[in-house]
Amino acid sequence: MKRFLQILTLVVLNSVSIINLNAQIAGSIQDNTGEPVIGATILERGTSNFAVTDIDGNYSFTPQGALPVTLEISAIGYFKQELQIFEVSEEPLDLVLKIDNLLSEVVVTARRRSETAQEIPIPITVIGGAKVEEAGAFNVNRLKELVPSVQLYSSNPRNTGINIRGLGSPFGLTNDGLDPGVGFYVDGVYFARPAAATLDFIDVERIEVLRGPQGTLFGKNTTAGAFNITTKKPQFEAGGAFEVSYGNFGYIQAKSTVTGPLIKDKLAARVSFSGTQRDGTIFNIAKNENVNDINNLGFRGQLLFTPSDKVAITLIGDNTNQYPNGYAQVVAGVTPTLRPAYRQFDNIIADLGYSLPSRNAFDRVIDHDTPWRSLNEIGGLSLNADFKLGKGTLTSTTAWRYWNWGPSNDRDFTGLQALAKSNNPSEHRNTSQELRYATEINEKISGVLGFFFIDQEVITNGIEESGSAQWRFSQSTTSALWKTPGLLEGYSAKTLSSIKSQSAALFTNIDWAISDRLHFQPGLRFNYDKKDVSYDRKASGGLETSDPALIALKRTVYQDQFFTANADETNFTYLLSLSYKATNRVNAYATYSTSYKPVGVNVAGLPVIDGQVAVDLGTIKPEYVKHVELGVKTRPTDGLILNASIYSTTIDDYQTNVQSPQIGVNRGYIANAEQVRVQGGEVDLIWNAGEYFTLNAAVAYTDGKYVSFTNAPLPLEETGLRDKDGNQVAFKDISGERLPGISKWSGAFGAEIKSKKTSFLNQSGNAYLALESSFRSEFSSSSSPSTVLNIDGYGLINLRAGFRAIKGFSIQAWARNIANTNYFEQLLPAGGSAGHYAAVLGDPRTYGLTLRYSF
C-alpha cells in the first residue's frame, strides 16, 4: 500500500509537472514607446518551437521543454530579449522590447577587445556573416564589391594580392620573397599566404576590414590594413544549417554546419563544410572544353573546451582544396613595342602560321595548348586558449599551417608551343605563436600587450620549358641560327628555391581615457625579421650542341643562375591616436603611425644587366610607412551612421614587382621604388530607415603616386627602347606617375527592402528584395604606367530576392552582374614582352537559387 501511494504520488507529481510543461503562457509585447510590437518572434531556445505576436502585439505560447526554459524574443529593429520561464503563472507575461537605435553598432574585436565599431578610432568596415552569405560574397574577391577600399588581384591563387587603399602587395605576379602588407587573420590565426584570399569563407560570423597600418594591434604585418575574420563558434546548444545553391554555368554550392555539446557545458563541437562547383566561363577550342571552372571543397572542425568559467580552449582544424581547371587568361590585346618589326607579336605569329582564335577577349575563347591547372590546398591546425587572468584575458594562439600549390600555366597565352611549361609548384609551412594580454589596468587605462613569432619556409621546385615555337619569340637578332631545328625545343630551366624566414614582434596598444570624451591611444611595435633565400636554376635540354654561337643563343633564353641571400632587420614603429567624443553622436579621431614591411628577398630569378646577374637585387630594403589620418564617426539621427576619413600614406622604399622583358625572369623580380604616396578620402553611410528598409553606401577616393621611382622598368609598349646612342634602355623615371591597381573613384551601394513578418510554407520570416552594386573608375594594370595596360572603369549590379525564415527554410533567388557587363580585373603582359597581353576576365552574368535550412 505504501509503495502504491509512493507510485501514486510520483504519478501525481509528474502529472503536475506535465501540466506545468504544457501550460500556455500568454501576454503582449510592446516597445518602449508603448506601441505593440507586431510580428515579434518568441522562440524556445534549442527547439524550433515558436510563436509570433499578432497585430495587437499579443501572443500565446506553450513551451515544450522542462522548466526552466529559455525563450528568445526578437523583432527587427529591437534588441533581442531573453526570457527564462521558471514557473508558468496565470498572470500575463507582458514585456517591453527596447528599440534598437544602434542597429549597426556592431561589436568588433579588431583591437583585441570587444568594442562597438563606432567607438574605435580606426576606419573599419564590418560585414556580418548573414550578409556575406546572402550576397554570395563567399571569398575576398567577391567581398571587394562590398568594400570599395579593398582591391584583390588574382591571376591564380598563388598570384593573389589583397590591397587596401591600393597598398599591401605589389601589383602583378606574387613574389614569395615579399610579405603581404594586408594581414589576413581568421580567428586570430595569421594566414601567411595570399592564396588564402581565394578560398571560400566557411561559417563566417563577421568580417572586419581595417584600413590603414595596424601594426600595434596585430602580430604580423598589417602595414596597409587587415582582414580580421571571426568564424562561428561551437555552441552548447544543438543547432545547424544546411544550404544549397544552384545556378547557371552548372553552379552548385553546398554548405553545412552542425554544432552542439559533447559534454554538457564543458565540450562543444562545430563541424562545417563548404563545396562549390561551377563550369568554366571560357571555352578552349583546342581542347574542346570549358575552363576557368570552380571546384572547391572546404572543411572546418572546431572543439571548444571550457573546463572552468575562466578558461576557454578552442582547437580548430581546417582544410580547403581547390582543383580548378582554370585561371586561364585570355589575350586582350596586342601592342607594338619599340623592338624591331620582326620582334612584334603579329609578325612572330604570322611567321609561325598562327592566328589568335579571337581578338576580342570577351568572346571568352582560347586555344591554349598547355593545360591550366591550379591545385591549391590550404589548411592547418590551431589552438586558441583564453585565460581570464587578473583583470584581463591572456590569449595564446598557436598555429601550424600549410599550403600546397600545384600549377600548370600557359604563359604565352596562345596555342603555340612557345613557353610550353611555366610551373612553379610550391610548398609552404609555417608555425606561429601569439601571446596577448588584454586588460583594463584601471578605470582610465586599458590596452593590449602581445608577442608574436612566426617561422616560415617556402620551397619551390619549378620548371620553365620552351616549346617548338619559342625560338621565334626569343629571337633577338636576325641571325639565321635562330632557325636551327630544335634549338630551344624542350630547353628548360629547373629551379629549386627556398626561403626561410622568421619574424618576431612585441606590440602594445593602450587606450587612455584622459576624460570621458578625450582618449589617447598610443601603440608601439618592435619587430625582428630574418630571411634566408637560396635560388638554384639549372638550364638543360634543347639542342645538344657544342657550337658556341648556338649555346650563346640558348643562354639568352635560360642560363644557370645560383644565388643565396640573407637579410635581417629590426625596427621600431609606433602609433599615436587621439579621439574626441564631441557628443554621443560624434566621435572624431586623428592618427599618426609608422610601420615597416619586412626586408624583401628575390626568389624568382634575377635579371641579367649588361651580361651580369644583378645579384644586388637579391635583397631589397624594407618599406617604411608613415601614415596620417583624420576621421569622424557620426550618428546624425537614430538608425543613421555616417563616417568619413581622409588620410595620407607615404612609403619610403616601396617594394614593387618589376616585370622583366627577359624570359628567364618571367615571374618578374622585386625592387624598391624610392617613395610612393597614397592619399584619399572615404565616406561610409549606413541607414536603417525604419524596420523595413536599409541602405548602405560607401565611396572612396584614392590617389596613389610614385613620388620618386627613377629606376622603374619600362612599360610593355616601350620594350626595346634605345637611347640616342643606340644602347638598350632597361629603366625609366616614372616619378609623379600613378600607382597601378588604384581607381581614383570606387564605391559600393546596397539597399534592402523587406516585408513585415509573414508566413511562407508555414515558416515565419520576411520576404525581401536587395540590391548590391559597385563601381570603380579606370585604373592602371602595369607597374610602370602604360598607354595600353589600363582597365576601363566599370560598374556591377547584383540583385537578390527571397524569403528569410527565422528558423527553418529560407529561399533566395539571385543574379550577379545582371547587366552582363564585360570587364577586366587585371591585364598582364605575356612573358618575353612580345607585345601581347592577357586579361583576367570578370565573371559574366550568373544567376541561381539558394535554399537554406537552419535549426
Place this chain on the structure above:
Amino acid sequence: MSNLRSTNSTTKSVTSKQGLWNFLSLFLILGCCNKISAQLTQDPNKETKIVISGARFTGDLLKHWISAYESANPTVKFVLEDKGTVEFSEADIIIHGHQPTKSEIYENRSYISFARFAVLPIANVKSPFAKAYGEKGLKKSELKQAFFFNPLDRIDEKPLKMEFNVYSRIQQASSPIVFAKTFGYEQNDLHGRLISGTDHHLVQAVSRDSLGISYAPLALIYDLGSGIIKDGLIVIPIDADDNGKISNDEKSYSDLTTALSFITKSKFKNLPVSDIQFSIKKQGAGQEVNRFLTWVFSKGIVDLENFGFLKLEEKTIEQNLTTLAKYTY
C-alpha cells in the same frame, strides 16, 4: 357586474399590499433578531477563512505568522493565493512591497504599512562583476550602467568593461519596482535577461550563472538560519549617500544583522528601501482579519528582523494599531 368585480378587486389588492408589508416587516424583524442572536451565540468552532495574496518575498514570514496565529486560533484558516490567481479586490489581505500604483488602489480597500524591506544588488560570487565591484562597490552611475537600459542619448556614464548578465523580473513586482524607482527608473527600464518566476528565481539564476547579477530583498539574499549570505552570492555595496565615495559603513553587508543595522539607521536616498503594506478589504473582511492584523502589529512584528525585514518606528506602529481599531467591517 363589472363594477362589483372592480370593487372586489380593489379590496383584494389593498389586502395583498398590507400582507406584503406585514411579511416584510416580520422578515426584517426576524432577520435582525437572527443577526443579533447569531452574534450573541456565535459558534466558537466555526471555521473562518482569510485569503491573502501579494508580494511573495514575504512568504516565509507570512507562513510563520500564519502558523503561529493558527495555533492560537484553530478556527482560522488562511489561504495563500498567488498573485494573478485572485483579483486584487477579492483577497481579504493583499501585501504590497511598494507604494501601490493607481491601478492597484481600490476604493474598497484600506492600506496600512507594517514593515520595511530593502533590495540590494547581488552578483554571482565568481563573476568578474563581483571581483570588480564586490569590494569597492558601485557608484550610482555605474549601477545605472549595469542594470538599466542605456538609450543612445544618455551620455553621462561610461560603459562597464566586463562581461555580465543582468537578471530581472518580467512580472511587475515589488523588488524591481523599488529597485528601479530608487534610481529614477521604471521596472521596464531594467535590462538584461527576464525571469518569469519570483525573486527567489532571480537569486537562483544568479547563483547558476557565473556572469550573473541581479537584485533581491534581504530575505532572499541571506540564509535566515545562519544570517550569512547564501552560497554563491555576494552583495554589491552601493554609494548609498550618493557622495561619489563608498565608505566602509556603506559596505556593511557581511551578515543579515549587520545589514539590517546599517539600513535601519540610514536614510540614504540611494538605498532601495520601501514600506510593506497590507491592503485590506473594507467590506466583507470579517473581524477575524482585523484581529489577525492587530496580532501582527502587537506580536508578529518581533519576527521581522529574523526574516530579513526592517521594523517600522514604534510611533508608526502605535498609529497603525489605532487606525486598525477604527476599522469596522
